[in-house]
Amino acid sequence: MAVAELTFGREELAAAQDESQLSVVWRRFRRHKLAVVGLSIAMLLALTCFIGPVVSPYAANKIEAGGVAYRGLKKLSPGTAVTLEWDRGVPERTNDDRIVAFSTGWVGAKDPANEIEHRLYVLGTDNSGRDTLTRLMQGGRVSLSLALIVVLIQQILGTIIGAISAYYGGWVDSVIMRGVDFLITLPSLPIFMVLQVILRDRGIPGGSIGVLAVVFIALGWTGSARLVRGMVLSLKNQEFAEAARAMGASDRRIVLRHLIPNALAPVLVSATLAIGGIVVGEASLSYLGFGVQPPDPSWGNMLSNAQQLILDQPWAVFYPGLAIFLTSLSFNFMGDALRDALDPRGQIR
């Protein structure tokens, strides 16, 4: 170990010192295998969800496939003959199995014999004949953008409130922290459900993304507020803060330019981890019928829709849940890697 340190060249040492904090973090982040996997999954999911619905030949809410549930095709390569499997839950159509040659990838082709347009549904269609993949992508757009917006605002809010609470201390701190204590006693999922019902009754569509976002933000800022408060409490008496004060910096400047930047690392980690939590939370609410309302797709309400037909189409339960799972998993991987990468006690490699 000691030998390795000694053989460290002077140039290399200088380069390491010149390297910005950000690039050190990025380099350490990249070394984390799971983080790279997580980042790739997340990017892939985001790209698919945001570009997919534009490219898709189907509309998320439009009834295709004659209102019949198709099973998704298992193998697919252009030009091969594929069997269209009809849903076994719709007995009158079970004799309709036929072999169709597809000339293009997943966009459908015409059946020359019957002049019927046969289309291909990569992941099948739901019980109303709506294309599952398009709905998944559309639902993902909603989930991902909701999660990103909510996390951004709630972390900023929490950070500022936490910093103010710790910096001023005294009664400001007491009031804010008792407020946090109180918000924590409210069980989040049940409170979400009640709020959705109340808002719905006030004529505000409870499932609209705006309302969901506001509710998530209102209940979710407490975590980062506590985190930042703890950090700032220890930071505010350190020399650099005192130096800033001695130089006549205003409270605002000390908090915003000196204290918060130093407390940001754990916030970044908790924000990354929170994204997965919000995606799951939104899905849970929508699953219970208190979130995004049908016919608009959401991973949660697609799951509850699929659950009603679980006996006939068990496969339909799989995809929306997988999407939620992959999103949550990828952000957890990234959050964990960020924690390691941002840890000042960690080795600089």
Next chain:
Amino acid sequence: MSAYLIRRLIQMVIVLIISSMAIYTLLNMVPGGPFDGLMQNADAKTRVTPEQIERMNAMLGLDKPPAIRFIAWATGDDWMGVLDEAWAGDGRGIIRGDFGMSFKERRPVLEMMGDRIKKTVVITGLSAILAIVIAIPIGIFSAVRQYSKADYAVTLFTFIGTAIPGFWFALMAIVLFGIKFQDWGLPQLPTKGWASLRAPRPGTLTHTLGVTQGSLADVALHLVIPVVVLGLLQMAGWTRFMRSSMLEVLQQDYVRTARAKGLGERFVVIKHALRNALIPLVTIVTFELPFLFGGTILLEQIFSIPGMGLMYFEGLSQFDWPVVQGYLLISAVLTVIATLLSDILYTVVDPRIRLG
């Protein structure tokens, strides 16, 4: 210690009073009172007119000012005479254990909860025990063998377990054990309800084992999937906790001292390290208290278990506000108690920490 406890208890009561006021206000925010939802019923037969609502409000005392209603609701109506029995129950108020009457079932909310809380506690309790019993040894093992293949496997498992949406995991379990098992000709496990509603069909495990409907064995079979699903979900997070706190403790000087004294590794880990490594786990597990009694809304809904969570879900869907209110209130009380309890337990397991 006792001064600290008294201060904490007073704070607890204040937080609870504020919470109950907030919950009460929240539920009364529905315009026109809690019956407004009934106006939106699609079915013309069950839809109510504004006049009817006004009458109902007067009957239930909902036309009185909210502050008065809150006091009557909280401290008892027997000395105020403001509320109808639906909200006031037997008139002893929340603080004397009267949560009012369910609109839907026409019986005291507390009595309804009594039925359901048992089922919830059986499921959450068993799954918590299962989770702890597995999480502690696996966490220790994984920490002791840090960076081994087994450790990577455990870490990956805990990542998957904490990221997986519980309700999806539950649904997949239903698909596997309830539906695929049938397709493969294996005996199906029961996936719904607390006990069999009908005599078991051939092909189910209940039938194969010759279990009588409604017996203890029948209930036990119904509990297998929910308990295992819930247990695995909790286990993932707890294992991760156990592992990281064990790793932290194993780096401490006193552990090195113990090793230097020549104590066996097993003895060092179990006698010296474990006790301190358990501290973070104790707090996390104690924080699960509200959920132990409150149940999980999602899982009870999926498995159709008539517990607390399902009661809340149904209450909310049917605008049964006394039930909703009762549930939220109990959750708040339990959360506050859990917070206090975990702080106290902290000092029990770690004498270095002093509350003051």
